[in-house]
Amino acid sequence: MKNSVVIGISGGSGSGKTTVAENLVKQIGDEHILLIKQDYYYKDNSHLPLEERAKLNYDCPDAFDTELLIEHIKQLVAGKAIDQPQYDFTVHNRKPERIRVEPKRIILLEGILVLHDAELRDLMDIKVFVDADSDIRLLRRVLRDTRERGRTLDSIAEQYLKTVRPMYEKYIHPTKKYADIIVPKGGFNQVAIDILVARIKSYLMELEKVDG
Numbered sequence: 001m002k003n004s005v006v007i008g009i010s011g012g013s014g015s016g017k018t019t020v021a022e023n024l025v026k027q028i029g030d031e032h033i034l035l036i037k038q039d040y041y042y043k044d045n046s047h048l049p050l051e052e053r054a055k056l057n058y059d060c061p062d063a064f065d066t067e068l069l070i071e072h073i074k075q076l077v078a079g080k081a082i083d084q085p086q087y088d089f090t091v092h093n094r095k096p097e098r099i100r101v102e103p104k105r106i107i108l109l110e111g112i113l114v115l116h117d118a119e120l121r122d123l124m125d126i127k128v129f130v131d132a133d134s135d136i137r138l139l140r141r142v143l144r145d146t147r148e149r150g151r152t153l154d155s156i157a158e159q160y161l162k163t164v165r166p167m168y169e170k171y172i173h174p175t176k177k178y179a180d181i182i183v184p185k186g187g188f189n190q191v192a193i194d195i196l197v198a199r200i201k202s203y204l205m206e207l208e209k210v211d212g
């Protein structure tokens with residue numbers, strides 16, 4: 001048995017991925033569970049000015065440094081610490097600093113395209129797709145992006161029509177077929193969360209048995 005179990009949580013922007021993931025961390029306790037956001041692995045675009053960075057497509061596989069993400073997940077599974085990049089949505093770029101992250105028993109990997117890459121999927125023990133209707137996802141995104149990501153309504157509308165919606169149809173929604181569990185009704189689906197918590201607890205017991 002491996003040192004750690006990897007759980008991938010995917011779904012469209014605003015579907016409730018972060019809410020599900022944070023709920024799991026709360027219920028299991030953060031000494032055993034590590035949350036890795038795919039957002040941290042957006043490529044560094046420091047070579048471009050802010051106006052150019054604001055126009056990029058952030059909803060396609062190419063926007064992410066998946067090679068680094070895979071390397072980091074492999075390191076964590078092998079029981080090694082990583083130096084994780086950080087991301088600042090308000091300036092559309094990586095932060096200059098990295099954060100040292102220690103491995104934990106359960107690794108939750110959350111992001112819009114975590115189920116897209118076959119090598120990344122193969123590292124996962126459970127694959128989850130969080131689902132919500134598109135109007136609900138858009139509404140949540142408008143509220144979040146104006147409150148937390150420094151965006152205007154006009155910029156959200158333009159980005160949604162230009163990239164967010166078409167890329168969801170092209171890349172994100174098709175990955176639903178890889179999921180072991182589909183969580184409808186977004187982030188506060190207590191039944192789905194309870195099922196995941198029970199499964200995670202049984203993984204933790206198995207891992208402890210291996211340790212003796």
Ligand SMILES: Nc1ncnc2c1ncn2[C@@H]1O[C@H](COP(=O)(O)OP(=O)(O)O)[C@@H](O)[C@H]1O
Pocket residue numbers: 011012013014015016017018019020140141144185186187188189
């Ligand atoms: N089932 C739900 N009902 C109501 N609001 C929700 C639900 N799930 C998530 N939200 C809210 O929607 C917003 C976006 O959810 P979040 O989990 O950040 O989505 P994602 O990580 O998929 O982009 C957050 O403000 C969150 O509190």
Ligand SMILES: Nc1ccn([C@@H]2O[C@H](COP(=O)(O)O)[C@@H](O)[C@H]2O)c(=O)n1
Pocket residue numbers: 012013014017018039042058059088089091092093111112164
């Ligand atoms: N500079 C950026 C980078 C990403 N986005 C959007 O974030 C969404 C993914 O994050 P969620 O928490 O919503 O899953 C994705 O849809 C990108 O469009 C951005 O707006 N700006």
